[in-house]
Amino acid sequence: MALNDYPPLKPGNFLRALEAKVPQKFARDILNRLRFRDKAPLSDEALFVPLKDVHAAYFPDPKNGAPAFRRRHSGLVRGGDWDLSIRPLEESFKHLACRLHFVDGLPWEETGVYERHLRNIEKHGQSDGCRNLADLKRRYAGVDRLYDEVSQSRRLRPRSEVPGYFRREHGGIFVHIDRNGRALRRGGGEHRYAIARILDLPEIPVQPGVIHIDALRNGHLDRLRHSIHA
Template sequence: MALPDYPPVQARTLSRTLAARVPHKALRDRWNRLRFGPGAPLSDECIFVSPLDVRHVYQSDGSAAPSYQRRHSGLVVGGDWDQSRKPLPETRAARVIHDRFVRGMSWAETGIVDYHLAIIAQKGVSEGLRTSQDIFARYEALDRVYEEALRTGRLRARQELPERFRREHGGIFFHIARDGEPLRSGGGRHRFAIARLLGLATVPAQLGVIHLDAVRAGHLERLRDPG
């Protein structure tokens, strides 16, 4: 991609570039390459995960298991943080997706519209949504995601989308434990629910934090394979 066409360096995306810590991530990528060579983890890189095989979510405890977010993508960390996990729960997103696409309910009937409206009334914004129009636009877009995934048997990677930003930034988010197990950690929950509902073999995902032992064991090479 030519530099002028690379979203993180465009003036219109400057605030997003800074919020996503892209300069810090670029430095992290260079440091990772110095430590681990050409196959080192890259911030925001795309990995591939089998959604039906996901068993755990990462559980931050604020100390030994810090709150790792998208800005930490590509960070290599040793220690026992990856042992802080819990079984994959039934989420609001999964219930809403089931109600919409299995039970045939409208988005309003699922309760998700009222959920966001209540938060907007209290705080002025809910997950970036500020109006009922914003809410319906988001969930109508999910209709299109579902219909395409049903037709093609896959979810598109972020780089294939018009709203692409940097690698797989904004994708379904996973940290990688020492044994290579992907741990869910927020981000992309509706797409993840759609993938599980449809039984997709793999989905593109954004790399979060990866355990040092997983890098040394070569688990990243497997996760890079779209299958």
């Protein structure tokens, strides 16, 4: 890809690149390469995780060595016991709404998801990129199209294959990778993750957050770079 075709370098994406911390991630990629050579992770790179390996949710506990890692930390390699700070997976309000809609057949208006977003919009001016009811209806029409596509293909396409592609798997299902190469859920990509669970997909593309150094040393990252659909 030519540099002028690289989405983060396009003029219209300048602010988005800053918000996504692309310069900092680029610097991290260089440092990781110097430190780990061929095993080095790339920030925002697409990994392909068996759905059954998303076994817990990461629970930030800074006082006990488990910081609140976010998307901007993608590609960070960290040792220690941070990956032991976990709790059982819970269904978010978006996941519950997806289940009510796709499994129980309720229209989106009766799942409670619009009301939740509208309260957030009233309070913060926007919610999940939406600023009014019309935006919400367009967004959830897109969720319907995604569900139809995935139910037929039995796979979630990585972000590089969908419209609006920005950088690697940025904006995808967000997870951290623990010492055993398994995924710890930490928000982000809720609708995609909910659809994958409802349809019981064999694997999901993910945007990695923090990667435990033992997962890197033991070759788990190499394994997760290969999709069963390749």
